[in-house]
Amino acid sequence: MSLVSSIESVAVVGGGFMGAGIAEAVAVAGLPVVVREIDEAAVAAARERIDRSLLRALKGGKLDPTEVDACRERITLTTELHAVASADLVVEAVPENEQLKVEVMRAIGVAARADAVIASNTSSIPIAQLAQAVEHPERVVGLHFFSPVPVMRLVEVVVALDTAPDTVAAARAFAQQIGKQPIETKDRSGFIxxxxxxxxxxxxxxxxxxxxxxxxxxxxxxxxxxxxxxxxxxxxxxxxxxxxxxxxxxxxxxxxxxxxxxxxxxxxxxxxxxxxxxxxxxxxxxxx
Ligand SMILES: NC(=O)c1ccc[n+]([C@@H]2O[C@H](COP(=O)([O-])OP(=O)(O)OC[C@H]3O[C@@H](n4cnc5c(N)ncnc54)[C@H](O)[C@@H]3O)[C@@H](O)[C@H]2O)c1
Structure with a gap:
C-alpha cells in the first residue's frame, strides 16, 4: 500500500454538527475541503451551520472578512459521493449508527483514491470494524475531534489493529497542520x-x-x-x-x-x- 505523502485536500462525509466543524477547521487552515451530505436540504443545513460559525469567528475577531470569504471558497458542498475522489484524506462523520457507518465506510473505500487516508470520527464504534469494510484497512484510522471543533484543540488519533504506521503519521501531521494537538490512543471504547x-x-x-x-x-x-x-x-x-x-x-x-x-x-x-x-x-x- 502506498499512501499520499502529505494531506493537501480533504473530504468530509456528513456535514452535521461535527462534520461542518471539521470542514471549517480545515478551510481555516487553508486547505480545500469537500463536504458530502445526503440531499439538498442537508447540504443547505450544512452550509448554514458553517456560515453561522464563520460569522461567530468574524464577530469574535478570530477571522477578518477576507479570511471568511476565502474559507467559504475553499468549502464545496455536494450530494455526490464520488467528489471524495479528489481528497488525500476522507473523514467520515455520519451519525453514530454501526450499520450506517459500515455502509458509508465501504462506499468511501470504493470512491476514494487508492492512496488516500480514510478516517472515522466515531466516538464508540471499533475502528477495526469500520476498517474491515474498506479495501486496505491499513489506511484507516480514527480521528476523534472534540466539539465545537473550530474551538477545541484536541484530536485523538485512534490506532486500530491494522492501521499502518504511515497512516498514523499522516493523521498526526494532518491534525497539526490544522492547528490541533494530536494524542494517540488504542482502539478501545472511550479512547483516552x-x-x-x-x-x-x-x-x-x-x-x-x-x-x-x-x-x-x-x-x-x-x-x-x-x-x-x-x-x-x-x-x-x-x-x-x-x-x-x-x-x-x-x-x-x-x-x-x-x-x-x-x-x-x-x-x-x-x-x-x-x-x-x-x-x-x-x-x-x-x-x-
Ligand atoms: N457531537 C459530538 O460532540 C461528537 C464528538 C466527537 C465525535 N462525534 C461523532 O461524530 C459523528 C457525527 O456526529 P454529529 O454530532 O456531527 O451528528 P449529526 O447528526 O449532527 O451529523 C451527521 C450528519 O451526517 C449526515 N449523513 C447521514 N448519512 C449520510 C451519508 N450516507 N452521507 C453523508 N452524510 C450523511 C446527516 O445528514 C447529518 O447531517 C458521530 O460518529 C459521533 O459519535 C460526535
Whole structure:
C-alpha cells in the first residue's frame, strides 16, 4: 500500500454538527475541503451551520472578512459521493449508527483514491470494524475531534489493529497542520478522554441522584476546588444527556465496570425530554 505523502485536500462525509466543524477547521487552515451530505436540504443545513460559525469567528475577531470569504471558497458542498475522489484524506462523520457507518465506510473505500487516508470520527464504534469494510484497512484510522471543533484543540488519533504506521503519521501531521494537538490512543471504547471523563461525570450524577448535595454545590465544588472551567452537571447538560448515555452504554458494554453504568436518573431524564442545553432543560433550565 502506498499512501499520499502529505494531506493537501480533504473530504468530509456528513456535514452535521461535527462534520461542518471539521470542514471549517480545515478551510481555516487553508486547505480545500469537500463536504458530502445526503440531499439538498442537508447540504443547505450544512452550509448554514458553517456560515453561522464563520460569522461567530468574524464577530469574535478570530477571522477578518477576507479570511471568511476565502474559507467559504475553499468549502464545496455536494450530494455526490464520488467528489471524495479528489481528497488525500476522507473523514467520515455520519451519525453514530454501526450499520450506517459500515455502509458509508465501504462506499468511501470504493470512491476514494487508492492512496488516500480514510478516517472515522466515531466516538464508540471499533475502528477495526469500520476498517474491515474498506479495501486496505491499513489506511484507516480514527480521528476523534472534540466539539465545537473550530474551538477545541484536541484530536485523538485512534490506532486500530491494522492501521499502518504511515497512516498514523499522516493523521498526526494532518491534525497539526490544522492547528490541533494530536494524542494517540488504542482502539478501545472511550479512547483516552471519555474513559477518564465519563466515570467522573457519572459519579456527579449519582451524587445528585442520591440527594447528597445540590446541583449548584456539586458544580461549584469542582469549579472552585479543582479549577475546572465548568462543573460536572453543567458539563453533562452541555454534552447532551442522550449523547452521554450512549457513551456510558458503550463503555459498560466493553468493560463491564460499574463506574461506566449509566445511573437510572439519566435514563429517566432522557425519557422526559431533559437532554440538556439543546432541549432547554437538563440538570438546569435554559432560556430559548
Ligand atoms: N457531537 C459530538 O460532540 C461528537 C464528538 C466527537 C465525535 N462525534 C461523532 O461524530 C459523528 C457525527 O456526529 P454529529 O454530532 O456531527 O451528528 P449529526 O447528526 O449532527 O451529523 C451527521 C450528519 O451526517 C449526515 N449523513 C447521514 N448519512 C449520510 C451519508 N450516507 N452521507 C453523508 N452524510 C450523511 C446527516 O445528514 C447529518 O447531517 C458521530 O460518529 C459521533 O459519535 C460526535
Amino acid at each position: 478522554v471519555n474513559m477518564l471523563l465519563v466515570p467522573y461525570l457519572m459519579a456527579a450524577v449519582r451524587m445528585f441522584e442520591e440527594g447528597f448535595a445540590s446541583r449548584e454545590d456539586i458544580d461549584t465544588g469542582m469549579q472552585l476546588g479543582c479549577g475546572h472551567p465548568m462543573g460536572p452537571l453543567t458539563l453533562c447538560d452541555f454534552i447532551g444527556l442522550d449523547v452521554l448515555y450512549a457513551v456510558c452504554d458503550s463503555l459498560y458494554d466493553e468493560f463491564k465496570r460499574d463506574e461506566y453504568a449509566p445511573p437510572p436518573l439519566l435514563r429517566r431524564m432522557i425519557a422526559s425530554g431533559r437532554l440538556g442545553r439543546k432541549s432547554g432543560r437538563g440538570f438546569y433550565e435554559y432560556g430559548p
